[in-house]
Amino acid sequence: MGEKILMKGNEVIAEAALRAGCRHYFGYPITPQTEIAHYFAKKMPQYGGTFIQAESEVAAMNMVYGAASAGARVMTSSSSPGISLKQEAISYAACAELPAVIVNIMRAGPGLGGILAAQSDYFQATKGGGHGDYRMVVLAPSSVQELYELVVDAFNIADKYRTLCMIVGDGMLGQMMEAVEFRDKEDIYQADKSWAVTGTGMERDHNIITSIYIDPEVLEKHNLKLQEKYRKIAENETRVEVFNCEGADIIVAAYGTVARIIKNVIKTAEKEGIKVGLIRPITLWPFPTAEFEKYADVPQAFLSVEMSAGQMVEDVRLAVNGKRPVYFHGRMGGMIPTQKEILEKIREILK
Amino acid sequence: MRCDIAKMARVTFDEDRCKGCRLCVSVCPKKIVMMDEDKLNLKGFHPANVKEMDKCIGCAFCATICPDCVITVEK
Amino acid sequence: MAIVFQRPHALRETQMHYCPGCTHGIVHRLIAEVIDELGVEGRTIGVSPVGCAYNNYLYFNCDMVQAAHGRAPAVATGIKRVHPDNVVFTYQGDGDLAAIGTAEIIHAANRGEKITTIFINNAIYGMTSGQMAPTTLVGQVTTTSPFGRKPELHGYPLNVCEMLSTLKGAVYVERVSMHDIKNIKNAKNAIKKAFKVQMAGLGFSIVEVLSSCPTNWGIDPVNALKWIEEKMIPQYPLGNFKGKDLEV
Amino acid sequence: MFNKRITIFTGHFGSGKTEVAVNYALQAAETGKKTAIVDLDIVNPFFRTADVRNRLEAGGIKVITPVYANTNVDVPSLPAEINSLFEDKSYSVILDVGGDDLGARAVSRYRDQIACDDYIHYFVVNTRRPMTRTPDEIIRMILEIQDGAGLKVDMLVNNANMLGESTPELLAEASEILAVVSSRLSIPVGFISGMEEVLSAYEGDRGIERLYMKKNITLPWEQM
The missing domain is CATH 3.40.50.970 (Thiamin diphosphate (ThDP)-binding fold, Pyr/PP domains)
Known part of the structure; x- marks a missing residue:
């Protein structure tokens, strides 16, 4: 290098x-x-x-x-x-x-x-x-x-x-x-x-x-x-990054820069005793379905965070295939999801 | 094909390629190209042909206007 | 006796699909003759249009690319920039070039893209069965101008050569016709010159060919040629619009 | 530093001009000067002075940004208010100009007003940016920007950095490169800028002024 x-x-x-x-x-x-x-x-x-x-x-x-x-x-x-x-x-x-x-x-x-x-x-x-x-x-x-x-x-x-x-x-x-x-x-x-x-x-x-x-x-x-x-x-x-998913309470699906926000969310959530996992598809097609299948039995829920009205969440749902509830949080119009609002969403789901 | 030295020119028609559009007929200055009423080609047309070959002057007008490369001209 | 006229090598033996008497076939042969005479078959790449000639890639012996409707000049640009030493031509009809692909042809010409365009103008859409083209004559009946083309409703026939010849990058612009032997010979000379202009790296060259469409015009092939002469040429005058004196 | 009425920052885009200009403005205001900063960046649509408007305004600084900065359109209209700063000489004005010769062109329209005023033109260099890695590249960039702006560069700013991965060694490396540029163009290094923790660890160039910076522009994933 x-x-x-x-x-x-x-x-x-x-x-x-x-x-x-x-x-x-x-x-x-x-x-x-x-x-x-x-x-x-x-x-x-x-x-x-x-x-x-x-x-x-x-x-x-x-x-x-x-x-x-x-x-x-x-x-x-x-x-x-x-x-x-x-x-x-x-x-x-x-x-x-x-x-x-x-x-x-x-x-x-x-x-x-x-x-x-x-x-x-x-x-x-x-x-x-x-x-x-x-x-x-x-x-x-x-x-x-x-x-x-x-x-x-x-x-x-x-x-x-x-x-x-x-x-x-x-x-x-x-x-x-x-x-x-x-x-x-x-x-x-x-x-x-x-x-x-x-x-x-x-x-x-x-x-x-x-x-x-x-x-x-x-x-x-x-x-x-x-x-x-x-x-x-x-x-x-098919390419994917799996981070912190073993024994996670909730697994977040996010790609691109949103995944970086999630990595910071993971740190903050840990302080509250919540274990958040991240599955980051690197190839959106082919979608890393297998990784979601693999972890589908572990967490209480999945959450897809996107800067859209909910698009990738459909593939997450297909991959999780009804085994766990799949939630969505998104922002649109050039707005970026904040750590704070994602954390709130996670707390609400896990309640 | 027999080669007759006395002939000035000759056109040969690849008859099965002919679509019967008659453009060759319309441009022949000697009026010797005509649809061959005695024949049907593979497509079922009377293809264009020349009967009075000795009148052919090898001007290649017929070949020039043929859209389907049916005609070869020798001189 | 020796053979003085036969199928050019650059044209494959494949029987062409065009209607009887359609002059597309003549233009194809002329292009192939030019390719033979210039000895460039091995380095020529053609771009096929969408329209009746959509699959003319089957007819030429050189490498061929089929392009989306109207995009042949852009596709040819891509090819030429990769292989600047190859001879690249597009073959386009009046719907392809003068309607949906207007932007592509103007800008390829204006960039002085070193390609040659053969533009078939038969004043009608052939492939989709006889709709109005940008080049349809005033008063001409088509399936989408059933009462004749009316300028107040449909606008006017588009004179492509006149328009393109105003562009600096277009260095050779000529309109020819298929309506008789003399003009077919002129057409071949124009196509040859257009190719030579490209090979000399001078810029964009285009030959517009007034062609017949007996089927959609509803006129027999022989009279269709007369229709070109009598109806089309007054709207689309023949001759060189640019680059007449280029030495190539 | 801080002794001219108009201070212009130009540079290759990504040289860190905005970070330098913002910190410079904040520190100028701290000296008690009535300060205004103008975002003249018509090149870069994201991450710009407009992002830190609140912090600047809290520091008592007048902020002028292009009409549509940080909205969902990218029409680089320049605000008419800029003219007022050339009239009202009570302000110390800092011009944050967009990258490269293209960005510098935006300042060119004001060059007559600037030229007859009391001004300095700093050229910010980050030697860890492509196209300003070597003396030759930097010199080419300076000449292009001078051309674009219509104003000669007076001084260089050593702003060698790699954001979060910056080290004092980068400043040392840049110091050598800039020494060559300086001697060839006869343009001195005006000051060295760097984040506080990095710059304070840099032992070299003790004779040159320093701008200790605080990070003002944060990335979205760093924000709560």
Whole structure:
């Protein structure tokens, strides 16, 4: 590992992508993630790469589609309303099995909403914001250091499975500064990209990248192939942090920066004699169902804390499967749940 | 196919590719391209063809306007 | 005797799906002939549209990518930026390019993206069965303008070449037609020049091709060509709008 | 320190300008000066002067922030009140300018008023930030910011830190880097800033003024 430097979450996303071998970035400005574009705009020329400020998020994601078709490691980033615009090409890329990384530094919605932090795009990311039966790997870091590591992983997972990977962070994660330590060299998955369009060189049959299958039987077969791939990803790539869950009175489910609030709640609750556990999904899809199953018999209850009206809580309920009551506490609109209100909720549940 | 040196040019029709649109018929300056009433191709059309090949001048107009690459021209 | 005219190598043997007499097939062959003559098949990458030509990736021997409706210029941008030495072209119809993909084509052109666009203008939506296109003529009856296109209701036909030729990044802009042999030959020259402009790295090039749609126009193929000449050309004058004197 | 009517802080974004400007303002007010701080940051939407408005106002400091700071919109409109501070010379004014040349541009529109006033322009450096790690990078950043602001940098501020992971060694490391910048651009180091516990443990640069800072901006998960 090299020496530590102080970086903003958004800068780290771009730096990590460069270190992961990404040389093509297409984006469109939107707060609170625009520093990603600023960083690439300055750095890409040094790496001989491409930075294009596209005419829209729609175009940016389609540029990603083109660059991924051409075999490149490629990324786009945006914030909630911009991600909505990318959904068209996301669905197409999922069908065409194109590897790419998409970053969503979430802001408060719905609609134009506001620029402050939120986690209200959980459904959009994990349940498919675009049309059709597809999945994306959704990674949710909770610190700047983890952001770096997961961005690098995202490129590897994308190439390994020919899939889309989305990094979701709330505005705080994108905007905050933290010390980060980079590895001297990244472990880069060397994918076979003989499927990419590079020109036939008159040496092979033509390659075709497409998402259209007019024969329903063929399209169903392609769907089954995708589902099998998703099953494999779920088997191999599910990630979760389990903290303080052995013998816990209550287990809180939280991801991203909210999980950091919970870690402080755990300390305060301990002083009151309440043992609070934390299950922090690092992959929101695939959801770490097994960890919830594993601990479902222990605590009195589960509590999902989110910066949304209650989205991940649905997956927690599915995972806990009725064994224990599952509660929810959330804030919206750019408001951040406080330790105090979470503690009150915990006390109330355990009463 | 027999090669007749006296002929100036020859067009051959890949008849089963023909869709019977008659664009070739419309552009032939010698009016020798016509739908072959004696034949049906795989698609069930009377495909375009040339009977009086000795009148062909090899201008390739028929091939140029054919949307389906049915016609090969030799000269 | 020697063969003086045959299927170009860059066009696959696959029978094309277009209706009898549809001029899409001619344009495909012209593109393939140009690719052959320039000797670039091995380094050409095409981008297919949404529209009747959605699956023309099956017809070209070069590598092909199918794009979402209207997004071909963005997809081509992504490809070209990864492989700047390849020849990248998009093939788009009037719904694809002039309606849903207006932003993408304008900005790719304005960036001077080194790609070539072949724009098929047949004044109607073919794939979805005969709806009004941005390029539908005033008075033209379509399934969504059953009483004829009325400017006060539907606006005016969109002249893409005239519009794009105002952009600095668009360096070669030409409108051609499929309605007779002479014009088909002109079209091929224009497509060839457009490719050469790209290969010389000069900027964005586009060839708009006035094409027929006998099925949705309800006119037999031969008379459909006359319709191009008599009805379309007055609205869409042929000729070069930009880059006529470029030496490539 | 504290002896100019207008004090401008610029720097690479993330250099810690805001933390420095806020602490500087609080200490200036403690000396009995009538103090105003202006958040001119049009670059950074989160974590800004506006966050500590209450604490500043409790210290008797007038706080002027962009119209929409810390709301759910990101239109960086500058408040018209800023003009009043150039008229009313009874105030000591601290300008917290946004990062990089882009942020510095916001101050440029006032450069004529500033230039004829009694002012100092500090350039805050955190050598543990990318793009200001080496003398060359720092010099490039200074030149860009001078260009953007239209005002020459008068003094450097050594603000080497890694937030919670700061050490006196970072200040020492930065001191050497800044010495090179100083000699090449003939811009002296004005002061060294750091959190009290870190800066008091730093033995070097005894001849240079120091700004002992208190942490004013806390992260959401640290708040009760």
